[in-house]
Amino acid sequence: MSDNNSENSKVYLQPMPVRIWHWLNAFGIVTLTVSGAQIRFPEYISLLGSYKSAIYLHNTAGFVVAISFTLWFFYYTFVSRTMANLYVPKVEDLKTGILRQVKFYFLTYFLGWENPHHPTPDNKFNPMQKSVYLAIMFVMMPLVSLSGIFLTNVDPLRGLIVMVGGLKLLAGLHFILACSLIAFLPTHIYLATLGHTPTEHIKTMWTGWEDELEEHKEETDNTELATSR
Amino acid sequence: MKINLKIITTVLALLMLPLAVNAMEMDDCLGCHSDADEVGEELVIDGDAFTHTVHAEMGCVTCHESITDEHPDDGEAVTSAKCLECHEEVHDEYMTTSHAENASCTDCHNPHQVRGLETVSGANMNQQCSECHENSDVLETHSTWLPQADLHVAKIPCITCHTATDSYEVVLNITEKKNTSTDNEATSSFPSYADLKNYSGEKDIQALIDINEDQHISLAELRTFNLNPAYKNLILAGTLVPTEASHNLGSHDNRYDCTFCHAAGPGSMQTSFLALPTAEGTYSRMTVDEGAMLDTLYGTPNFYMTGSSRSASMNILGLLIICGGFVMPIGHGTLRYLTRKNRKH
Numbered sequence A: 001m002s003d004n005n006s007e008n009s010k011v012y013l014q015p016m017p018v019r020i021w022h023w024l025n026a027f028g029i030v031t032l033t034v035s036g037a038q039i040r041f042p043e044y045i046s047l048l049g050s051y052k053s054a055i056y057l058h059n060t061a062g063f064v065v066a067i068s069f070t071l072w073f074f075y076y077t078f079v080s081r082t083m084a085n086l087y088v089p090k091v092e093d094l095k096t097g098i099l100r101q102v103k104f105y106f107l108t109y110f111l112g113w114e115n116p117h118h119p120t121p122d123n124k125f126n127p128m129q130k131s132v133y134l135a136i137m138f139v140m141m142p143l144v145s146l147s148g149i150f151l152t153n154v155d156p157l158r159g160l161i162v163m164v165g166g167l168k169l170l171a172g173l174h175f176i177l178a179c180s181l182i183a184f185l186p187t188h189i190y191l192a193t194l195g196h197t198p199t200e201h202i203k204t205m206w207t208g209w210e211d212e213l214e215e216h217k218e219e220t221d222n223t224e225l226a227t228s229r
Numbered sequence B: 001m002k003i004n005l006k007i008i009t010t011v012l013a014l015l016m017l018p019l020a021v022n023a024m025e026m027d028d029c030l031g032c033h034s035d036a037d038e039v040g041e042e043l044v045i046d047g048d049a050f051t052h053t054v055h056a057e058m059g060c061v062t063c064h065e066s067i068t069d070e071h072p073d074d075g076e077a078v079t080s081a082k083c084l085e086c087h088e089e090v091h092d093e094y095m096t097t098s099h100a101e102n103a104s105c106t107d108c109h110n111p112h113q114v115r116g117l118e119t120v121s122g123a124n125m126n127q128q129c130s131e132c133h134e135n136s137d138v139l140e141t142h143s144t145w146l147p148q149a150d151l152h153v154a155k156i157p158c159i160t161c162h163t164a165t166d167s168y169e170v171v172l173n174i175t176e177k178k179n180t181s182t183d184n185e186a187t188s189s190f191p192s193y194a195d196l197k198n199y200s201g202e203k204d205i206q207a208l209i210d211i212n213e214d215q216h217i218s219l220a221e222l223r224t225f226n227l228n229p230a231y232k233n234l235i236l237a238g239t240l241v242p243t244e245a246s247h248n249l250g251s252h253d254n255r256y257d258c259t260f261c262h263a264a265g266p267g268s269m270q271t272s273f274l275a276l277p278t279a280e281g282t283y284s285r286m287t288v289d290e291g292a293m294l295d296t297l298y299g300t301p302n303f304y305m306t307g308s309s310r311s312a313s314m315n316i317l318g319l320l321i322i323c324g325g326f327v328m329p330i331g332h333g334t335l336r337y338l339t340r341k342n343r344k345h
Helices: A003-008 A016-040 A051-079 A083-087 A091-111 A127-152 A158-163 A167-192 A200-207 A214-228 B002-033 B047-051 B088-095 B122-132 B135-143 B149-155 B193-200 B219-227 B312-324 B327-338
Strands: A010-012 A209-211 B168-179 B186-189 B234-242 B272-277 B283-288
Touching: A016 A051, A016 A167, A016 A200, A051 A083, A051 A127, A083 A127, A091 A127, A091 B327, A127 A167, A167 A200, A167 B312, A167 B327, A200 A209, B135 B149, B193 B272, B219 B234
Parallel strands: B168 B272
Antiparallel strands: A010 A209, B168 B186, B168 B234, B272 B283
8 A cells, every 4th residue: 555545545533632641551451450469459469569569559540530530521522522422322322333333243244244443533433333432431440449539548548448338338439440440451452453454553652543444434524525514 | 969060160161251351351441442532542442343353252352462450550561562473474475565665554454353364345345445545536547557447446455456465356336326416426435234225124124135135146147137127226236356355466577468367268267255334334245146247147247358348149249240241151052062063254
């Protein structure tokens, strides 16, 4: 593919702030996973040296991810103002979109069909992705961060902790949410390899640009034109 | 036959004599020494506190040997036994510590009030230490290195770390949440026997948790107590205490390693007790089911030690969730590989 061609068939899908946020989160979540594992199973895992260093690292990484989450939230809600459009599934998505996407991933993909969803900057996620990210970004991430904040301030927040059902419930919730988020990682990474080439989507998350097939580009242009009218 | 009876009676009377004499003597002593007007503030003994000490069982003259029946009219100086005469091992251990330069035995332990570790709990645990060590100073020095220093200082008695003991048990205390009327802020404190009696009514306070009154707390009884809406202001707080209190006070190097406490060995966190206040102002302990601290949620909702009181069922659930995350890559990936020819166009 020549330079000229590639210029014509590329779409700027992931703006710089989103990419920085994504990789900061990725690094933070891996750090949290390893340090969290050491904190819960200190007699089996000692990758990060002393228990105290694992705790400090876990707290710092948790703080960084929580701040990065807040920045992400403000960026999409108030700067790019595309939060609702990107992350909240539309009626159409729920009615037919999810089913169509499930059918693709679990059946027609194996038959060699094309992905029915073509990402554009305004419609980055397919209906299945939207639903999953909605649960992760609006339910699990806030809850895991909030429970983490409570667990790092047990003494000052004791009254609140007792009110929500006790320290053990909170620690249990933090652990189960963390496991669910960890469980999402292999699926997330695997699905990222389902582009036209295994590394296509991963490269996009680094450079911001995604290759687009010519016929899809036309479709996108038409849609954009229709929307602007 | 008559002679035999006489002998037996005499022997029995002689055997009981020392007990009678001791009891009489202590009562005689307390007759004057519980009245500050009679003997002065310095020599007054709190009779209630003293009678519950181990020392009281030995009687007054065991330690104050020079006292005669004529005391105080005989003008004899009153002698007091030295602690090390009985507590030699403790003395030897204590004398090697830097505490020995600053405090003698009686600076921390009033021999007329001293009680065993089991009868001390709740707010009394740090009583001796706080005589010299201000809480704010303790917090400041620990904050320089200890994560969540405020939590550690508030929840764990000093002797848990600052004695050379390597065997620990968990002690649960009932704390009471009180809403202060002025600023509507909830504070919790260790309720007295009388406070708890308000909850138990006619029954003894142990019946609050020990429903079948068998002097043992089962996991089911703990859950029932924790979920009972009538006791919503009573919260079980747990702490880690040494099984025996050694007198090798000071900072022990291995305590700087968090995993000294925060690692669950096979036997860790299995032994626990419930401490209940007694009418006399001390505490009594009751055994709790083994492993109750590790119950997922309701055994001890507010006792959780990172790394050591994790629940096995939670671990299994977490592992299943994580394994679930690999279903898609492995399952889909296999089918993807097998159908790879379909996508070559």
